[in-house]
Amino acid sequence: AQSVSQHNHHVILSEAASLELGCNYSYGGTVNLFWYVQYPGQHLQLLLKYFSGDPLVKGIKGFEAEFIKSKFSFNLRKPSVQWSDTAEYFCAVNAVAAGNKLTFGGGTRVLVKP
Amino acid sequence: DTEVTQTPKHLVMGMTNKKSLKCEQHMGHRAMYWYKQKAKKPPELMFVYSYEKLSINESVPSRFSPECPNSSLLNLHLHALQPEDSALYLCASSQLLEGNTIYFGEGSWLTVV
Numbered sequence: 643a644q645s646v647s648q649h650n651h652h653v654i655l656s657e658a659a660s661l662e663l664g665c666n667y668s669y670g671g672t673v674n675l676f677w678y679v680q681y682p683g684q685h686l687q688l689l690l691k692y693f694s695g696d697p698l699v700k701g702i703k704g705f706e707a708e709f710i711k712s713k714f715s716f717n718l719r720k721p722s723v724q725w726s727d728t729a730e731y732f733c734a735v736n737a738v739a740a741g742n743k744l745t746f747g748g749g750t751r752v753l754v755k756p
Numbered sequence: 757d758t759e760v761t762q763t764p765k766h767l768v769m770g771m772t773n774k775k776s777l778k779c780e781q782h783m784g785h786r787a788m789y790w791y792k793q794k795a796k797k798p799p800e801l802m803f804v805y806s807y808e809k810l811s812i813n814e815s816v817p818s819r820f821s822p823e824c825p826n827s828s829l830l831n832l833h834l835h836a837l838q839p840e841d842s843a844l845y846l847c848a849s850s851q852l853l854e855g856n857t858i859y860f861g862e863g864s865w866l867t868v869v
Binding site for chain 2 (some may be wrong): 686
């Protein structure tokens, strides 16, 4: 069975600081990888996704993520955060062989101080 | 704004009530999902419908009963719920193409009293 782990439960940083959120998954086969964001009181929104090709993917709002297959990782980065990036971030994995089952990591709550 | 629409946004029900959550999408997606999200936790998969057929049931108690009347609609019928079932219920849909990106609705906040 696939599983996803996010290393940090809470991250606090100041505006303009750089952000990196770790995500590792356990599954030996082909996977599709996603980062979702949930702003306070709002629904889950897709930040970015990786299916194949260039392992460095760019998403909305200046976020990017790098898929490192050898490390089973898909870390999320943003060079300079804003107060509006305060949210909960979820890494998710869909193992191709598992069909439609999307498995989420535990989430990382990010607080950006103005 | 999400293109997956859920109603109602908020629902309070007693443990003996019968109610339903509704979900609609007009993106032509062929898979629809119900997820449950408790506060400060990630969403947990409950059910998946592919081409209007139930394809995944994550051992959900029978007091939750999904229904997919057509490719655009998904219902979740609720009966004899418990207070611990209070949560945010998320509907989602996907195209079932490469990558199978799943798009979520805003959710229905359910409180069982």
